[in-house]
Amino acid sequence: MELMIVLIGGLLLVIPLLAIIALVRTEQLRRTAYEALEDHRDKIEFLSREIVGLRKELERAQAGGPIQPATAEAAHPPAATPVATPERAAAAEKVTPEPVIPAQPGSAVTPQPIRETPAPRPEPVFQVQDVAAPTAAAIPTIEPPIAQPAEVRSAAFHPTPPAPERTTPEPAVPIPAPVAPPAAPTQPAWAQAGGQSNYAYARSEAAREPQAEAGPPRKTFGEWLRTTLPLEEVLGMNLFAKIGIILLVLGFALLGRVALISMGPGARVALIYVVSGIMLGGGIWLENRERYRLVGRTGIGGGWALLFFTTYAMHHVAAMTVLSSNTIDCILMLAVAVAMVAHTLRYKSQLVTGLAFLLAFFTVALSQDSVYALAAGVILAVGIVAIALRMSWFELEVFGIVASYANHFYWLYKLYPDGVAGHRFPEFWPSAIILMLYWLVFRISYVVRKIRAPRDERISTIAALANTMLLGAVMKFQSTHPELAFYALLGLGAAEFVFGQLPITRRRRPAFVLLTVIGTLMIFAAFPFKFSGNNIALFWMIAAEALLVAGIAQAEGLFRRLGLFAGFVTGVLIVYEAWQIVEFRQHSDAIRIQDGVLLLTCAALFYLNAHLVGHKWREVFDGIDGTLIQLQSYLGGITAFLGIWCVLTRDWTAIGWAALMLAAAVGTRHLQHKPLTVQAGVLAAAVSICAIIVNFHLDAGYPHHVMARLVTMPILAVIFYLTAWAFSGKGDFRVLPYTMSLWLGTSFLVVLAALDVAPAWIAPVWMGMAVALSLTGRQFNLRNLAFQEHLLATGVVVQLLFANIDAAAALERYGPFVCCAAALYALSRWSTLRDASYRRPAAWAHTWAATTVLAALAWHESPQPWLAAIWAVFALALVVVDRIFDVEELPYQTHVLAFLTVTRVIMVNLFTQDKWHGVDVRLITVGIVVGSLYAIARWVRMPESVRDACHLYTWTASGLFAWMMWSELQPISVAVSWAIFGLLLFEIGAWKQQKHLRLQAYVALSAAFVRIFFVNLTAQTLPGEAISPRIYTVAPIALIFFYVWARLQSQKSKPIGSWSVGDLIAYFGTGCVAALLYYQVPPEWIVVAWACLAVALMIAEFALDKTVFLQQAILLTAGIVIRGLAHNIFGGSYFAESGWRGNVGVLSLASALLFGALPLAFKLRTRNADRAMDSWLNRVLAVKRPEQIFFFAPIVLITVMIFVKMNPGMVTLSWGIEGVLVILLGLLVNQRSYRITGLLLLLLCVAKIVIRDAWRLSDRDRYITFIVLGAALTLVSTLYGRYRETVRRLL
C-alpha cells in the first residue's frame, strides 16, 4: 500500500514536470513555425511586388518607352552603390550625404556637385573641447538621400518622366570618392549589394525603409542617457585623470607644508622635487603615446605645478624654507614659470598651460605668508598675459584675471574674515598697488591685443569687464578709507575713459565703447560718494546734457546714448525726490509754489528734449535712443503731474490734470507722438480717480446739492468730450483714449444724475438719458454712444431690480417698472446703429430685460404659492403672443419662465399646506402649472432641429404628477401607483405614437422597481392580514412588468436605443419575483426557491422561445451557486443539522432541481445551436450551452458541500462516488465535459491523498553589495585609457 502511495506521489510529481517541459518545447516550436510563416509571407510579398514591377516594365517596353526600375529600390539605381568592400564601406561611412534634388519634369537639372570625401578624422584626443567629438561622430545619423548625378543627367538628357517622386526621404546612401561611373540602370539593386541575395537585400531595404519614413527610431531612456551624458567616457576617460592629478598635487603640497616629522626642509624639498620630476617626466613619456596622451598632459601640468610650488616654498613656506633670499627665490620662481610656459607652449595646448597656471595659483594661495608673497601672483599674471598675447589664448587670460584677484581676495579674507572695512592694516598701500598692477597689466593686455576673430573680441570683452569688476570688488573689500572712494572712482574712471580714447583703442570699436562706458559709469558713480540730493542731480544733469550735446555735435552715438541714459537716471532721481508731494497731499492742501515751478520747469526741459530735440534730430534717435528720448517725455509728464498737484488743490486738481490731459491730446493730434497719448490715458485715469475721491463728494447726496460738484463735474465732462474730439480721427493708437474719454464724460454725467436725482426716479432719468444717447448715436453714427446706451439700460434694470422693487409707495414701484419696461420694449429695435452687426442680440437683450423686470415685479407682488401659477400663465401668454406676432425671442423667454416655474413648484408649491376656500392650494397651483406645461408643450414654437425638445414639458408634467402621487399615497402604495401610471403612459404612448410618453412609462416602471427595495420588500404584515403586503404589492408590479414585456413583443416598433427595453422590463419582472423570494422565504431555503424560479424560467424559455428567460435562468443559477456556497455550505449552523431540512438536504434539493432542468437545457441547446447569438451578454452567459451551466452548478455545490460538510475521512470516498456517477452521466448523455469532470474529480481524490503528506518548502533570501573608493582615480583613468576601445564597444 505504501509502495502504491509512493508511486502515485512520484507520478504526480513527474507529470507536472513533463508537462512544463512539453509546454516549453511546444512554445519553441510554435515560435519557430510563426517565424517561418512570416518569412514566407515576406517572400511572397516581395515576389508579388517584383512581378508587378516586371509587368510594368514589360508594358513600357512594349509601348516603346524607356525601361524604369521595377521596384522602389530600383528607382535609385545602384550607380553610387558600389559593391561593398570593407575599405569602401569604411570610406563611405565618412561621407556626408547631400539632400535629394528631385528632377522636375521638363526642366533641366544641374547635377549636384559631390562633396569630396573629407580627410580621415584624426584619432580623438581627450580634451575638454574634444569630448563630444567622438561621441557625436560615432552616432549614425540618417541623412537625406543624395542626388545621383548619373541619374539626374540621365533624366535631363532623356525627356522621359522622372522616377516616381518620393514623399519620404530615402535612407542615406553613401557615396564613395571618386564618384563611381554609372552602372546599368536595369541591373537590380540587390545584385550590387555585396553579393546579397535578392530576397535578403529586399528585406534589408524593407527593414530600413520604414525607419526612414518614421524618422529616427525612438530611443529608450537608457540609450538617450548613454548618448547625451556618456558618464563613463566623461568621467573615466577624462575627468578622473584631471581630478586625480589635482588631488595628488594638492596632497603633496599639504604634505610638504604641514608635517614630515623625521625630515628636514631640504629633504622635503628634495622629495617633492623628485615627485614633481617623476610626474613631469612620466607625463612627458606618456604624452608621446597617443593612448595615454590625456594622462600624460595632466601629469605634465601637475609636475610643473608641483615644481613651481616647491620653488616658491623654498623661501615662503616655513616648513620648507631652505632659501633666505627673497630675491633669489623670486628669480627661481620666475625661471620655473618661464620654463613652465616655454615647455607647455610646446604642446600648444591651452588646457595644459592653463592647468599649470591653475596649480601655480593654488599653491600660492595655500602658502601666503605676507603680502609680498602676492608678488608671485603678479609674476604669474605677467606670464599669463605674455602667453595670451602671443598665442591669442584669451580664455587663458580670463582665467588669469579671476585667479589673480581671487588669490588676492583670499589673502585679504584671511586677514579679516568679516571684511577689512574699518580696520586699517599696514599692508594697505602695497595691497592696493598690487591690485592696481593687476588691473594695469590686464588693461594694457586688453588694449594692445590683436583681434583675429569675433570670438576673440567677445572673450576680450569678458576679460575687460572682469578686470574692472573684480578690481572694484577686491578694493571694496579692503576699503579702509571711504573718503578716497570718490577720488579712486573718478581717477579710475578717467583712466578707463582715457584708455578708451587712445587711437589704438578707437580702431577697435568694441574696446572703445566698452572702456568709454566703463569710464563714464565710474565717473558718474563717483559723485554720490561726495555729494547728495539735488546736487547729484545737478552734476549728473550737466554731465548728461554735455554728453548729449557732444554726441549731437560730434555725431558720436555713444556719447548721445550715454547722455540720454544719464538724463534718464537724473530724471528718475528728480521724480524720486519730488514724490514726497504724494505723501504731503494726504494731509495738507497747502499750495507749494516753489516746488511746483521747479517741477514744471523740469517738465518743460524734459518735454523740450523729448519733443523738440527729438523731433528736430529724429533721424539720429532710433532704436534704443528713440526709447530713451521717449522716456524723457514720460519723465516730463510725471514732473508736470506733480507740479500741477503742487499748485492746484481740492476740486481744481482734477481740472488742472484734465487740462494737462487735453494738452497732451492736442499734442498727440499735432505731433503724432505716442508717449503723449499714453500720458493722456494715464492722466485720464488720474483725473477719474481724483474725481471719484474728491470732486464727486460722495458723502453729500440728494437733496443736498454741492456747488463744487455741480460746477466741476460738467467741466470735467466737457474736457473729456473735448479730449475725445482731439483723439478722434484715424490712428489706431488713439482709439483707446478716444473711447475712454467719451465714456468718462458720459460716466460723470450719469453719476451726477445718480447723486442729484430722487432715488425712486433715477431709473427713469437714466432711461431717458439712454434713449437720448441711443438716438444721438444713431443720428451722428457714434457707435460708442450706442454702447453707452446698452450699459445705461443695464444700469436701469439693475436699479429697478435692486432699488425700486423695495420702494415704499406703489407708484414708485409700478411707475418706474412699467415705464422702463415699455421703454425697453420700444427701444429694442432702435437701440443700435443701423449697420450694427449685433442688432439682433441687442433687440433680444432689451425684450429679455423687459420681461425680466415684469417677472420680477410679479415675483415681488404676488402671494408665494401663486407665483408659480402666474409665471406659468405668463409663459403661456408669451407663447400665444409669439404665435400671433412672431417675435422670435419670446419662446426662449417662455422656456426660462417655465423652468423658473417648475423650480418654484419643486421648491415651494409641493410643500405648501395652504387652503384656498377649502381647497388645497398645492393641488390648484400645481394643477395649473401641469396644465400650462402640457399646453406649452402643445403650442410652443421650437426650431425644427430640436422639435422633440418640447417633450421636456411633458416629462416635467409627468414628473410632477408622479411626485404628487409620492406625496399623497401611503409609502407601500407608491410603487404600485407608479407601476400603474407607467402602464397607462405606455398604453397612451403606444396609442398616440409618442415615443417620449413610452420613455416616461419606462422611467416610471423603473422607479417602481427601485421603490420596492425601499418599502415593499420590508413591509410588515399587519394583524389580520392573511397575505403579506410584500406579496400583494410586489406581485402585481411583476405582473405589470410581464404584461408590458409581452406588449413589447407584439409591437413592431423599433427598440429604443441599441438595447432592448423589453429585455430590461423582463429583468425587472423576474427581479421582482427573485427579490420577493429572497425576502419572503427563510434564508436557508432561498436557494431552493431560486432553483424553482430557475426551472420556471427554463420552462418559460422553452415555451415562449425568448432568450431573455434563459439568460435570467443562467444568472439565477449563478446566484444559487454563490449563495449556496457562501451561505448554505459555509454559513448556517456550524453544527450538523438533523433531518432533511438541514443544509445538506436544502442544497441537495436545490441541486436536484437544477439537475431536473438538464433535459430542458439539452433541448434548448439543440434549438439554439444554429442561431446567431452574438450579443456580449449571450456570449458571457454561454446561452448556447445551457446544459453546461445546469450541470456544473449543482456539481460545484455538491462537491464543495461534500468537502465542507462531510467527515474528512469520508470526503475522498464521497468525491469518488460522485466522480463515478458523473462519468456515468457523461457516458449516458454523451458529454465529454461531464466525463472530464468526473475524471478530474477522481484526480482530485488522488491529489488530496498526496496533500496529506505536504511538501514543505522554505524561502531563501540573498543580497549582494559593492563599494569603490576614490583614491585610485588616476589608476582607473589609466585603465580606461588602456582599454578604451573595449569600453566604447561596450557602451
Add this chain to the structure above:
Amino acid sequence: MKRIAALAVVLTIAGVALYFAQRGKRQDVVSPDALVNAAADVQRDLTRAPMHFTRIPDSEETRIGDELAQQYVSAAPLQTAEARAMESYVSAVGRNVAAHAKRRLNFRFHLVPNPDLINAFALPGGHVFVGQGLLDQMRSEDELAFVLGHEIEHIDHYHAVERVQVEAQLKHLDLDIVAGLAQIPMSLWQVGYTKDEEFEADREGIRIASAAGYSAQGAVNLLNRWTKLHREYVIHAETPTDELSRIAVEGLEGYFRTHPLPAERLAQANRVIAEDHLAVNQPLKPFHVEYEVTSQEQ
C-alpha cells in the same frame, strides 16, 4: 380586444392591490434596509469561507475575549452591592442556558451598570455583557434567558470571533498583543450583526433557552413588546423629500445597524416554536427572584 381584456385584468389586479395597500392605516418605514441587509448578508456570506479556513483555536479566542472583557470591565466597574447581586443573578441564568450550547467554553456574564444601555453583546471566548437598561425592561426570567441565549449563540456560532478577525484585517491589528486589542471599542459589539446572524442567534437562542427549562413564551413576549415599541417610536417620513434624506442617512449609518425588524424576529420565533414544538404554556419565572432573595439575606 384580447389586448384590452388583458390590460383590464392587469389594471384590475393592480387596482385591487393599490386599494388593499391604501386601505389600512399602515406605518411602513421607507428605508434602505432591504438593500443594506442584503449587502450586509452578501458581505457576511463572502467572509464565511475565509473564516472557515482561518478559524482561530478556541484557546486563542478565549485569550482574546478575556483581554477584551478585562478592558471593558475595568472601564465600567460595579460600584454597588445591588449591581453585583444583579450580575450574579444574570450569571446564574446565563450559566444555566450556556450549559446547552454546542461549544464547550467558559461562559461568563457581566453587567454594564448603565441604565441607558438597552442592549446586550457578546465577546469571543464566552463573555456576555448585559446593559442595565435592558434588564430594566425584563418582565420575566424567561425573557432574560432568551436574551442571554441569543448572545451565547453569537459566541457559539463564531459570530463574535469572526468579527474580531474581520476587524483585525480591516484595521491591520495584531491580535497577539494587548495594544492591538485595545483598539477594538466596545461600540463595535453593540451595533449588532448581520440580519442572517441575528436570525440565527434568535433561532438557536430560543432553542437553548427552552432546553434549559425556560418557556419560549418569554422570547415571544419580549419580541412582541419590541415590535410595538418599534411601531410607536420609529420616525415616519411625511414627504418624499424626508424619505430621500432618511434613505441617504440610513444608507450610510444603517449598514452597521442591521438588526432585522422586531416583527420579523417575532415571526421567526413563532415559526421555530411551532416547528420544534417548544413549550409555551408553562408559567413564566418571575424576574429578580434570586436577586430579591439574595438582598433579603444580606
